Amino acid sequence: MARRPHTTVTGARAAITTRWRPSKRRAPGGVPVKVNAVLNANNAGDLERLLEIGRTQRLPITLNLMRSEQNGLWKNAADHRLEDERIRQLIDRILEARRTNPWIILSSRSYELARRWPDFTRDRLTAVETDGPVPGPPCSAGRFHCAIYPDGRLFPCTLTEEQVPASNVTIVGVAAALARAGRHGCVTCSSVCLLEMNGLFALRPRVIASLARTYLTTGIE
Ligand code: SF4
Numbered sequence: 260m261a262r263r264p265h266t267t268v269t270g271a272r273a274a275i276t277t278r279w280r281p282s283k284r285r286a287p288g289g290v291p292v293k294v295n296a297v298l299n300a301n302n303a304g305d306l307e308r309l310l311e312i313g314r315t316q317r318l319p320i321t322l323n324l325m326r327s328e329q330n331g332l333w334k335n336a337a338d339h340r341l342e343d344e345r346i347r348q349l350i351d352r353i354l355e356a357r358r359t360n361p362w363i364i365l366s367s368r369s370y371e372l373a374r375r376w377p378d379f380t381r382d383r384l385t386a387v388e389t390d391g392p393v394p395g396p397p398c399s400a401g402r403f404h405c406a407i408y409p410d411g412r413l414f415p416c417t418l419t420e421e422q423v424p425a426s427n428v429t430i431v432g433v434a435a436a437l438a439r440a441g442r443h444g445c446v447t448c449s450s451v452c453l454l455e456m457n458g459l460f461a462l463r464p465r466v467i468a469s470l471a472r473t474y475l476t477t478g479i480e
Contacts, residue, residue, distance in 0.1 A: 291480060293364075294318050299325035299339045303349055313362040319479050321365050322353055323451050324373065328382040330422060343379045350374040361476040366469030369454040376449035382418050383448035393447040395454060396461035401440035403460045407433075415443045416453055 296302070296309055306322075313320040326333055327340040341349065350370050357363045357370075372395045384393070401415035411429035413436035414420050423443045426436035448454070458466035473479065 292318060294320045295323065296320060297323050297325045298341070298346075298349060299327075299336070300341050301339055303341060303345070306349065306352065310356050310360055310363070314360055317477065318362060319364045319473070319477065320362055321452060322363060323365075324349075324379070324449065326382045326418065326450065328380060330382070332418075332420060332422070337380070340379070346379050347374050361473060364470075364473045364479075365451050365455045366458065366466045368463060368465040368469065369451050369458060372454050373449050373451045379449060382450065383445050385444045386446045387444070389446055395447055396457040396463055396466075398443075398446060398448075399457050399460040400445070400453065401437065401443050404456055405437060405440055413437060413440055415440045415445065416448075416450075418448055418450060418453065419443055419445060 294309075294313065296306075298306065309320065312318065324346060325336055325340060327336040329337055350373060353363065354367055354370050354374075357367055375394060398415075400419070405413055405415055406417050406420065407413045407428055408420070411427040412420075412425045413428050413433070414423065414425050423445070424439065426439045428436045431439075455466060459470065
């Protein structure tokens with residue numbers, strides 16, 4: 260089940276406890292821990308520190324770009340967004356860091372695709388907004404993965420909440436809701452984690468190899 264996406268940008272810096280010991284990548288109760296950092300103008304300056312914490316604490320980290328399209332989903336995120344060129348510089352730094360830091364667990368391929376995104380004020384593009392085939396894996400949201408919210412609404416992914424028609428799984432069932440979600444008309448997006456997910460379901464070798472490398476070199480479960 261997907262939790263409702265963050266709807267308010269607080270400007271807070273990533274709050275990361277450093278109490279975990281290298282052999283203890285688990286929260287109390289034995290829950291495995293992964294850090295997801297959503298980079299924006301307020302916290303991008305802390306990237307190096309975050310990467311170092313990941314390395315020294317042996318914490319898996321996903322680095323995502325804050326979504327800021329003004330479509331009613333992200334409230335005031337646009338006020339906290341990085342300029343597009345700064346976003347590309349940040350991705351360059353992540354790509355460089357990945358060469359030696361296996362704790363960054365999204366693939367270079369997904370970051371490279373995100374870097375080619377033409378306009379980061381948009382989160383995603385539909386087929387009618389694109390001119391021919393788009394780079395990157397085919398979207399499998401609404402077919403192989405989806406987002407189901409606590410009230411039962413099923414959307415292809417978190418970026419399409421309230422942007423495309425949805426059915427409620429408590430009324431029509433998961434299969435019917437998924438069939439409707441699969442007709443979303445969206446073909447590409449700048450979300451690194453969704454590019455990664457679509458790359459995995461499309462069996463893209465570089466994405467699969469990256470995940471294998473992560474498991475083999477870090478020992479995460
Ligand atoms: S391309 Fe697919 S995964 Fe990306 S926003 Fe659109 S529906 Fe979601």
